[in-house]
Amino acid sequence: MSDEEDIILSELDDEELVQQMHDDLYDGLKEEIEEAVNILLERGWEPYRILTEALVGGMTIVGQDFRDGILFVPEVLLAANAMKAGMSILKPLLAETGAPKMGKMVIGTVKGDIHDIGKNLVSMMMEGAGFEVVDLGINNPVEDYIEAIQKEEADILGMSALLTTTMPYMKVVIDTMKEQGIRDDYIILVGGAPLNEEFGKAIGADAYCRDAAVAVETAKTFITRRHNQAAAG
Numbered sequence: 001m002s003d004e005e006d007i008i009l010s011e012l013d014d015e016e017l018v019q020q021m022h023d024d025l026y027d028g029l030k031e032e033i034e035e036a037v038n039i040l041l042e043r044g045w046e047p048y049r050i051l052t053e054a055l056v057g058g059m060t061i062v063g064q065d066f067r068d069g070i071l072f073v074p075e076v077l078l079a080a081n082a083m084k085a086g087m088s089i090l091k092p093l094l095a096e097t098g099a100p101k102m103g104k105m106v107i108g109t110v111k112g113d114i115h116d117i118g119k120n121l122v123s124m125m126m127e128g129a130g131f132e133v134v135d136l137g138i139n140n141p142v143e144d145y146i147e148a149i150q151k152e153e154a155d156i157l158g159m160s161a162l163l164t165t166t167m168p169y170m171k172v173v174i175d176t177m178k179e180q181g182i183r184d185d186y187i188i189l190v191g192g193a194p195l196n197e198e199f200g201k202a203i204g205a206d207a208y209c210r211d212a213a214v215a216v217e218t219a220k221t222f223i224t225r226r227h228n229q230a231a232a233g
């Protein structure tokens, strides 16, 4: 999608640069994405705005063309790597708010699923909001989740799934927690593109969150409610 002649990123205005980043993400150009993220930071853009408008915005286009059979796995992997490179520049900036610790979250992508960009984004935003996050990575069986929430004494369990074939596994985890009598000890948040509110309710999660910003708000609401209950009880 990008032109053959050399484009000097720093000479583009903000709007052109974001457009160029969408093209560069599409083409999996990691170094260009890193450079452009740094340019926007120098221009005073908030890290969160760069994340949503430039990176997530670009990934949305990649997602549409993957769905429509225009892009294939190798290309999407390159795009994902470019996205991750951009995210890793923003991560320390998002996490540096110095906010008091709000609570602890264990998060991971469910068994059979290797998508992790959305999960990583949620982790970053949660850390930025003052939560401690333990990231279990991808492809997690129920045992790993349960071991981690107990060992880490987590307040929140977060599960991510991007495939319609893996999202039912969230119910396996929640049902196992119920069987062990520990379900109500944790706030359970679920997310991922194929989920919705109804699904979250049906499997017995506390909430479905459509994006990382909603995840942060929802986590804060539940943590506050818990503290109030503890104080009252």
Ligand code: B12
Binding pocket: 056, 059, 062, 063, 064, 066, 067, 068, 073, 074, 076, 077, 080, 107, 112, 113, 114, 115, 116, 117, 118, 119, 121, 122, 157, 158, 159, 160, 161, 162, 163, 164, 165, 189, 190, 191, 192, 193, 194, 208, 209, 210, 211, 212, 213, 215
């Ligand atoms: C990138 C990508 C890949 C990359 C993943 C790289 C990586 N490291 O993650 C690669 C190329 C490896 C890949 C592989 C596959 N993929 Co893919 N992939 C995508 C794509 C294009 C983008 C996903 C993404 O990163 N989005 C950007 C992030 C920021 O958004 P997000 O994940 O939705 O996360 C946000 C929210 O959902 C929410 N959230 C997410 N998780 C959580 C967790 C919690 C706790 C909370 C509160 C919130 C939350 O907050 C996030 C931030 O705002 C999607 C398209 C799409 N529309 O989603 C397809 C898509 C998910 N993939 C798809 C498919 C089919 C596959 C493959 C099976 C392809 C194949 N034939 O091999 C394999 C599956 C491998 C496996 N076993 O998991 C399909 C799934 C279709 C379906 N009905 O299930 C999709 C929808 C594309 C499509 N339309 O065909 N994929």
